[in-house]
Amino acid sequence: MLAAGVRGRSLKAVTSIGYGDNVSSKFSKRGYAVEMPKFDYKPPKYTGPSFEETMQTRKEYLTPALLTYYKNPIMIVxxxxxxxxxxxxxxxxxxxxxIVTVSVGHCHPTVTKAAIDQMNRLQHTTTIYLHPVIGEFGKKLAETFPKESNLKVVYFVNSGSEANDLAVMMARAYTGNFDFISLRNGYHGASGNSASLTALHTWKYPVPSDFGIKHTLNPDPYRGPFKSSDPEAGKKYAWHLKNLIEHSSPGAVAGFIAESIQGIGGTVELADGFLKEAYDIIRAHGGLCIADEVQTGFGRTGTNFWGFQNYGVTPDIVTMAKGIGNGAPLAAVVTTPEIAKTLSKRIHFNTYGGNPVSCAMGSAVLDVIRDEKIQQNAHDVGSIIKDGLNDLKKKYKVIGDVRGHGLMLGVELVRDHETLEPANTETAHVFEKAKEMGVLVGKGGLYGNCLRIKPPMCVTKEDAKFFLDVMDRSLASL
Ligand SMILES: Cc1ncc(COP(=O)(O)O)c(C=O)c1O
Structure with missing residues (x-):
């Protein structure tokens, strides 16, 4: 029987991505590989519960709120x-x-070995005892920040949501102010403060949000009122931020948080100059600036290790998760020694924060990023993909915008370039077609009309060509 995901494909297509296939790469006239690049690895035969049983168990015992990609879902083993x-x-x-988490590649042998070695010696004690790996990893992580930033004190937690919750608490405790600002269209998590920072209606329940959190106009140079063609756009969006503080707060704020490229919101780049202006305004009103690097960190944007560095700003607090552990439940908040001192006024504790297995994995991820020149690869392969997507934009009117940096890319599909009517059913079609041809992409944006392209950063130039060919064929089938 064919896998749910490949039913309806021709047998040739199926065998081209089947077990241990070693198909030769052929190139189309456009220069894109028409078949998946060779890969000399055959996974062990799967012998666990069937697809149908797994689906049934999920339906019966897991929350109905789980999002399942694809009309015919796939079971990845x-x-x-x-x-x-x-x-x-x-x-x-x-x-x-x-979801932008496997930074250096699935089951990377260095990361896997670090986890197994640590597990064989000690899985857990919490930070009430000393353990070398936690401090070593903290030091390595601190060294990834620009020296002059003084960002060198690390708090380990388990998820991006927790990291953002902690950052908000820290900013409030440090400044003595309460009001906090995030961007509309931002996603910062699903718990406590972070759910309140999130400003996309599709992710919000009709329950009270954290008092004091406000969302300013998103500096979106594609969909927002001030476009990328306007050299003053960044300043104009920043004016709205100042106006919000002056009218909706006591004139002083605890802080401001932003992703340097919005991930779940559809890979939205912030208008030029906005972030610098925004940081100045926040600081002038007593607040701290927080960079949510959950998706953009660890070299993903190609040009710098941290996304905020691309905008010439220095945050007071940085939150990170996802790519930090290549899939380990690990996240962190990094700040300056002065701000960090605030939390020592009370006891702050996190049971799994600093778990030696997660920290060993995080430490190994940093080694791999350095040793395998992962950031450079994100830049080089990301540039090929972005150029190719821009070529496709010329060919297919439905592509409204191609954006992002490195391997943090997005494509927004619209029905009309003036009204920007979201082409959400078209996006769903391309998304499904790509899967049928063996390529898994993400979907996002408030209207579900953005394709999100954020692969493991070990993706190759050959993969990029294959991916572009699949995009071309998926768009052509609209
Ligand atoms: C930018 C950003 N911040 C925070 C989070 C929350 O992270 P987590 O799901 O680990 O709680 C996410 C998750 O997608 C995210 O994309």
Missing amino acids: DGKQQYLFDHEGNRYLDMFAG
């Missing part, structure tokens, strides 16, 4: 580098990395 394998051994090029 193996991963290696930039590829995933379903229960029937069909190979997929993973262009979404477990």
Whole structure:
């Protein structure tokens, strides 16, 4: 029987991504590979519960709120580098990395070995005892920040939501102010403060939000009122931020948080100059500036290790998760020694924060990023993909915008370039077609009309060509 994900494909297409396939790359006239690049790895045969049983258990025992991608969902049971394998051994090029989390590749041997070695010696004690790996990893992480930033004190937690919750608390405790500002269209998590910072109606329940959190006009140079063609756009969006503080707060704020490229919001880049202006305004009103680097960190943007560095700003607090552990439940908040001191006025504790297994994995991730020149690869392969997507934009009117940096890319589909009517059903079609041809991408944006391209950063130039060819064919089938 064919896997749910490949039903309806021709047998040739199926075998081209099947078990241990070693198909030769052929190139189309456009220069894109028409078949998935060779990959010399065959996962062990899957012998666990069937697809149907797994689906049934999920439906019966897990929350109905779980989001399941694809009309015919896929069951992924193996991963290696930039590829995933379903229960029937069909190979997929993973262009979404477990939602921008598998930074250096699925089951990277260095990261896996670090986890196993640590697990064999000690899994958990909490930070009430000393353990070398936690401090060592903290030091390595601190060294990734520009020296002059003084960002060198690390708090380990377990998820991006927790990191953002902690950052808000820290900013309030440090400044003595309460009001806090985030951007509309931002996503910062699903718990406590972070759910309140999130400003996308699709992610918000009709329950009270944290008092004091306000959302300013998103500096979106594509959909917002001030476009990228306006050299003053960044300043104009910043004016709205100042206006919000003056009218909706006591004139002083605890802080401001922003992703340097909005991830779940549809890979939205902030208008030029906005972030610098915004940081000045926040500081002039007594607040701290927080960079949410959950998606943009660890070299993903290609040009710098941290996304905020691309905008010439220095935050007071940085939050990170996802790519930090290549899939380990690990996140962190990094700040200056002075701000960090605030939390020592009370006891602050996190049971799994600083878990030696997660920290060993995080430490190994940093080694791999350095040793395998992962950031450079994000830049080089990301540039090929972005150029190719811009070529496709010239060919297909439905592509409204191609944006992002490195391997943090997005494509917004619209029905009309003036009204920007979201082409959400078209996006869903391309998304499904790509999967049928063996490529998994993400979807996002408030209207569900953005394709998100954020693969494990070990993806190759050959993969990029194959991906572009699949995009071309998926768009052509609209
Ligand atoms: C930018 C950003 N911040 C925070 C979070 C929350 O992270 P987590 O899901 O680990 O709580 C996410 C999750 O997608 C995110 O994309």
